[in-house]
Amino acid sequence: MEIFQIIGLALVATIIALLLKSHRPEMALQISLVTGIIIFLVILGKITAVVDLLNSYAERVNIDMVYINTLLKIVGIAYIAEFGAEVCRDAGEGAIASKVELAGKVIIVVMAVPIITSLLDLIISVMP
Amino acid sequence: MIDFLKNWVLNVVTLVVFIMLIEMLIPSGKTKKIVNLVTGFILVIGLINPLLKLVGSGIALGEFQMAGSNYIDKKEVMINSEVLEEKQIRQITNVYREKIIAQLKSITQNIEGIKDAKADIIINEDYTSERFGEVKKVYLYLSLEDEDEGIKRVLSVKKVEIDLGQSEDIEQQHEKQLDEKIRFELEDKVARLLNVQKEDIVISLEED
Incomplete structure (x- = not known):
């Protein structure tokens, strides 16, 4: 279940970002940016698969x-x-x-x- | 007719499913409205076009889209080229200038008796003029080779001159250090290389 991984990562990153925000706000921003990119990359593979499947269907019905x-x-x-x-x-x-x-x-x-x-x-x- | 209807219904259903999925996927930000507008247009075209094709007056959407996007691209390039031209010309001018300076340095250093040289040039940077890129003025700063290179020279203590009237004599003495033969050879070479007048070549000696 990848959703647990994503949620875990997001929670850990949120806690670290919250802790760092008061001392080093620039580091907190970097952590949130990197977390966003990692989550984006994880879902990218799944979206690509779905889009490929839809494309193949579209070709089959001659759209x-x-x-x-x-x-x-x-x-x-x-x-x-x-x-x-x-x-x-x-x-x-x-x-x-x-x-x-x-x-x-x-x-x-x-x-x-x-x-x-x-x-x-x-x-x-x-x-x- | 049945085939046409079958294809049409399939087309519309697939398109609707696709649009539905996309509406679920798109982020709920400010771009959502525009995506909805475009998907609506696509659905309308998808609904009408097959019917019109049956009648005989439909359009090939692919070709139309390509023509439209080509027109936009062409206009974009044309608008950008006006901005880019000046930038590119400036870059080209800089490269040209650096190339000439490197050439000047190498020909100067090849002349016997010159140890090191620095060069600078002024070129016509007005790209609207016909004489764009022409070298206007050449500055050469030379440092001469010591006559007895092998022996370490002992630095002499300079005489402190207070009288301003004598400083001109000192400058003249420095000027005299550059051999006339070297000056003539250098001027001749630079004039031939860059096609400039000899009066526009300024040669000076660098202070140690």
Whole structure:
């Protein structure tokens, strides 16, 4: 049961971070950052397996892979942007965190622009 | 017709399941709204496009997406190139300058009688001008070889001069130490290498 490992790691890291926060706040930040990365890496393997399975299903039912690929890219960007923003927010840098979120949003929208334009093209082609 | 319906339903169901899973997976932050918007668009396209393809006026989403993203990439590169150009030119100019300085040092040190040399140049850094990169001025600081290299030279105690009027004589004496032959040879070589006027080459001796 990997959830126990993750929870154990998270609890230990939280206690260490709490103890260190009063004396060495910069070390507490580093501990929380490293813990976040470790948890992310543990779940990454599982997510990859699930995504691979879904991809194989999508291929079997002959679905247009453009939708799936774009969706997955968007989810990845959202995850990374949120992770970065949370780390910045933990360090007390709310302004930088909101900029990271903004960058994530902009990149997602840039990726989605071709989808939106193709939808517009679709609507135009429907019109007589 | 049945085949088409089967494919269409399968497509829509798979897409919906996929979107549902993704909505569960995405972090509950500020990006969630945008992800929902995009997934909604994709679902609409997935619903309508097969029907339109049946009628004969559907679009190839892959091609459209590629064309759209290429256009965005092209614009991005064009906008970046305006910023990058200046940076790159500055970097190129620095590399060019360092290369010339190294060349100057090596040709100066090859001349007999010169122990060590330092060089500096002024180049035209205005990239809008036609003469961009042209060497404007060359400065060479030379230290001459001692005539009796093998014997350790005893440092002489310098005479303290108080009178300002005599300092010019001392400078002139230093100037005279550089052999005219060496100066001429050096000027000639540098002028040929960099295509500069001899008046723009400033050679001075380095103090020990």
